[in-house]
Amino acid sequence: MYKLRMFNMKWQLLSYFFVASLITGSSIYIALEYFREYFAFWEFKMWLFVLILAVCLTVGYIATKRWQRKVDELHLAMLEISKGNFSSRIDMEPVEPFLYLYDAFNTMASAVEQRVQLLQRLGEAEAIREQELTESAVMEERRRLARDLHDTVSQELFAIHMSASSLPKILERNPAAAGKVMDQLIQMSHHAQKQMRGLISQLRPIELNDMTLHEALEKWFPEYCRAHELQGQLDVAVHAEMSEAIEHQLFLIVQEGMANVVKHASAREVRLSIHEREHQFILQLQDNGQGFERRDNSTSHGLSTMQERAQKLGGEVEIMSKLGEGTRVRVKIPRFSEHGESERRERGIEG
Structure with missing residues (x-):
């Protein structure tokens, strides 16, 4: 040369x-x-x-x-x-x-x-460590929920069982008092059902577990939209293989973005799309809510955490918003090809 x-x-x-x-x-x-x-x-x-x-x-x-x-x-x-x-x-x-x-x-x-590759690998390693810590926290939370089940719902069910067992004798001796016992049974069962729903909602997994990002979003996104009365549209077109860390971080970014929509946007519709380019993965979350001025773009909108998660993988977050015209969040994550990297190594050796 x-x-x-x-x-x-x-x-x-x-x-x-x-x-x-x-x-x-x-x-x-x-x-x-x-x-x-x-x-x-x-x-x-x-x-x-x-x-x-x-x-x-x-x-x-x-x-x-x-x-x-x-x-x-x-x-x-x-x-x-x-x-x-x-x-x-x-x-x-x-x-x-x-x-x-x-x-x-x-x-x-x-x-x-x-x-950038090193930054992405470090970010992936850190994301995996965070996931391990999260799993440990989940186990501790499950133990807490088990204690709560024992201290609340289990006791409520025991009280309902005792009241229901005593009801035949009350009907024989004092039929007038049976009405009060029935009202207590209805109230206790309603209270136990409410507590059980709360505990079940806490037990619902918000991690990918063994699912791909696409599979997790197809399950989680519609349920989340229905629970918060949002009309959601999901469009995922990714054929390249993502690393576990990238999928995990993108899923967390989606969750944080949707939480921002619910808390701040007052939106009725939301559209989530994930697609790939030759050298990037693109995630876009758009709502038709109230929007905000760029000078108001601060940590109060929960956007800094999304920036940090993207930067861990060498990516970036673009936020476009205007009052009365909704908000669009676009996340770009570099996509590296192992085949292209091996070719560059060979060319470097030949040169």
């Missing part, structure tokens, strides 16, 4: 100037040598000037077009990096005037890609 490293920008530019000068000098020499008698005519001088100018402009156009193409390649590669395509590289020829610039860009892009 570096065999002709001296053939850089200045030498190529000088070569174009040399060609233009050589053509100009040759044209003047030929005109003076073979057409000297025509120099008396101004038309000849004008056409000679036009010819030399056209040739020089042609050489300049060829030079600038080639250099513009090189600059455009660099510009397009930079745009790809800015869009999240961290695998973007510029192919370099052995004789390349932009050799040093392209090589510096490719080195920078490789470093950025490696750092």
Whole structure:
């Protein structure tokens, strides 16, 4: 690659100037040598000037077009990096005037890609640790719920059983008092049913467990919308395999986003979509609620946690909202291809 490293920008530019000068000098020499008698005519001088100018402009156009193409390649590669395509590289020829610039860009892009991948892996590892801690907390919560069941519902059911067992004897001895016992039974059963519903709602899992993100959302999203009187629309179109940590973080982001809709948006409709691009996973949550001004975008809206979760995976969160026009939250997570990474390693070894 570096065999002709001296053939850089200045030498190529000088070569174009040399060609233009050589053509100009040759044209003047030929005109003076073979057409000297025509120099008396101004038309000849004008056409000679036009010819030399056209040739020089042609050489300049060829030079600038080639250099513009090189600059455009660099510009397009930079745009790809800015869009999240961290695998973007510029192919370099052995004789390349932009050799040093392209090589510096490719080195920078490789470093950025490696750092974002490392950031994503660290975020995944941290997410897994958080999940383990959450599972431990869930076990403790289940033990608490078991105690609550024993101290509340179990005692209520025991009291209902005792009252129901004594009811036949009360009917024999004092039929008038049986009505009060029946009312107590109804109240206690209603209270026990209410307590049981509360405990069951706490026991409902909000984690992925062994389901994929798509399966968990298909089960959880409609139930959540019905419980909070929302008209929900779910659109998931992801065919690439996601890591467990990414699915877990995206599911938590969806839950936090939906909680924000319920608490702050006063919305009637909400649309959740997850799809993939060549180098990104895109999650979008949009509602038709009251919205908010950008200056009000603070932790009070519960958005900072979503930002932190996305940043753990090397991603970002875009929040678009306007008063009276709802809110749209878009999450972008980089998607790395193992096949592309192995190819880049092979090219690096060959280079």
